[in-house]
Amino acid sequence: MVLDLLQDNKKEIILSGIIIIILLVIFYTLNFAVTKIAKKSGFNDARIRLVRRYIHVTLFFTGLISLAYIFGTDFKDLAVIFSSVFAVIGVGFVAVWSILSNITSGVIMFFNFPHKVGDKIKIHDSDFPIIGIIEDIAAFHLHLRLDNGDLVTYPNNLMLQRAVTLIKKDAIEDDAEAV
Template sequence: MFLESYFSQIIATLILLIVLIGIRQIVIVLVKKIGRKSGINEARIHLIQRYSTVTIFLIGLLFFSIILGAEPQDLALVFSSVFAVIGIALFAIWSILSNITSGVIMFFSFPYKVGDKICIHDKDFPLEAVIEDIRAFQLHLRLDNGNLVTYPNNLMLQKAVTLVQKDAIDDGHDAI
């Protein structure tokens, strides 16, 4: 009786799960290929893969609620309420989200890699250092004197940056 009543929803849900799992696998493979082709370290590749999985999961929840019979007006009310609350919360933590977004952008289009020596042209805090690690929120930069500086990802995209020496860590030579 239960299966007869909800047969179409069960089938639609199974199809949705298969499609979402397939899309997730394709996205994971594409991100891994792009990351490896660009020479990006595994930690950043896994981070972008997690972001993609969460996005696919949220889209899946939307389609699942439609399959279960939620009305568009109800979904609009729920989403507008949720986005209003999230908008207020995000305004409070905008810099964190800015750094995460910058980290995703840097994954796909950042011309520098771990080990490169760069110069950041900032009038208040000029900086020349070797990129030690690229994280979700910031870069770890090692100064010539050995100090570690964490530099926010969003500032990295806002400032002019010059490559001083490629693979400075591996070379062991002074900057040119």
């Protein structure tokens, strides 16, 4: 019975193995690249884990779609399923578009943000100019410690829309040395 199942689906099983091997190679290559970029740029471990999680989810769904197609799911069926799912997700995300914007900005900031944790920056916001030390860069927002000790969370998408001036690199270390 099991042998018949394996014999009947030999081609699909081989293709599945090839897809899984390719996805694993891509997975490890991207993890290595993200780690190398992050260590070179001095990013903290929380940001590295966050970007890796995005990569894992993307590769998981890519593999799931590929395996469904290999095992005979018709492209029309996949298109109907995914268009329905994306329609529901799209309606849900219209109400929370800022979350997607902040997540996307967080990924962009991971790869291309000139400032890192410990830097003292000034955000040139016309409504609320801020000068503070970056304590954390999370998926949705930045944590800034003001001179008076207050903690401000600033959305990632606004960080990419506003001019930011670097006042002092690694201000946290300088403050610790002064104490």
